[in-house]
Amino acid sequence: MKKKLREVMEYLEYEELIKMKKDLSEGGVHLASLIDSKIKEETNKHMDHCCICSNEIEPYNVNNFTLVFGPADLRKKATFCAVDCLEYFLKNLKEMKAEAKTQ
Numbered sequence: 001m002k003k004k005l006r007e008v009m010e011y012l013e014y015e016e017l018i019k020m021k022k023d024l025s026e027g028g029v030h031l032a033s034l035i036d037s038k039i040k041e042e043t044n045k046h047m048d049h050c051c052i053c054s055n056e057i058e059p060y061n062v063n064n065f066t067l068v069f070g071p072a073d074l075r076k077k078a079t080f081c082a083v084d085c086l087e088y089f090l091k092n093l094k095e096m097k098a099e100a101k102t103q
Helices: 005-009 014-025 029-047 083-102
Strands: 065-069 076-080
Touching: 014 029, 065 083, 076 083
Parallel strands: none
Antiparallel strands: 065 076
């Protein structure tokens, strides 16, 4: 279950809030590091399974493909276990774009 920052703040202890405020007043190095590590963790989640067939991705296999797409401020990544899964994704993407243009 995903939470918004405002909702998470309700669960923090008073001492944690004081630590966060102090860190922010000193430049926010610890908080920035925590946020960076969480972003990296979320970014790497897409690499666990193929987004088409759900096969587990072998990290050192040269037949894996990762597609980065979307506008610059909202990039998305999709990982595929083989060329046929990538082709299937691109084919469906083209069809969705064509349908959107006709509407």
